């Protein structure tokens with residue numbers, strides 16, 4: 001399989017992610033950085049294309065779930081090198097409390113983890129509830145930590161309903177008005193975010209911190 005990257009090292013990273021070879025992925029990520037490639041370009045040009053191909057394979061049955069899990073190990077090996085550098089390019093200093101999780105029934109966590117890393121790096125106080133998080137756990141956590149923002153991730157189409165349920169639970173608990181709610185992940189787009197009653201849609205981890213800062217400022221001012 002080919003990912004179409006012109007850069008041989010990035011193409012190599014994609015290939016090793018597809019094969020699920022963690023040590024080779026890590027080594028090639030280091031090689032790309034040493035060769036002058038930006039961390040974001042390694043992520044978007046090497047790792048993400050492989051995940052897209054794996055996702056398509058999962059869809060048409062050419063790739064098994066077990067194979068994707070092995071590739072996820074390679075992705076994590078690559079991210080362990082990239083994350084400190086991604087963080088450096090976004091650090092600023094903001095201090096709102098953000099409660100974040102992947103919603104109930106959905107175990108996809110890589111995208112949410114990236115968002116967590118970058119929000120922490122930007123100075124937000126982040127409460128990461130992990131994946132498969134029920135509406136009641138979101139409610140409990142917002143109350144306990146007096147959060148200003150709830151951020152939900154979801155990659156399954158069914159997650160849209162769960163996000164809506166979570167927003168309803170926040171409303172029923174009397175918390176919705178004081179909160180900014182942001183959603184992201186492949187399950188949603190700007191329109192579905194609006195329809196379910198979220199305040200904002202975040203397309204990627206890189207933009208999440210500016211987006212959340214805008215929400216915090218709008219609500220406080």
Ligand code: B12
Pocket residue numbers: 051052053054055056058059065068069072105106107108109110111112114115151152153154155156157158182183184185186187201202203204205206208
């Ligand atoms: C890796 C993967 C898995 C891994 C997840 C491991 C893990 N720990 O995360 C495993 C193997 C467990 C898995 C399981 C399944 N998967 Co899967 N998986 C994928 C795959 C290949 C990659 C997802 C990924 O990690 N992308 C990389 C990250 C970095 O990107 P991201 O999540 O999009 O996040 C970015 C942005 O969206 C954004 N973002 C994400 N969240 C948030 C939140 C906020 C607040 C903000 C601001 C931004 C933001 O920032 C991130 C970085 O920029 C996708 C295919 C794809 N192309 O997406 C399928 C995919 C998501 N899976 C799919 C399916 C169907 C499944 C299964 C149901 C398969 C099965 N038959 O059992 C199960 C579901 C299990 C469950 N209950 O959740 C479908 C979903 C289809 C749908 N629309 O419902 C996809 C799209 C594959 C496909 N084409 O069919 N999967």
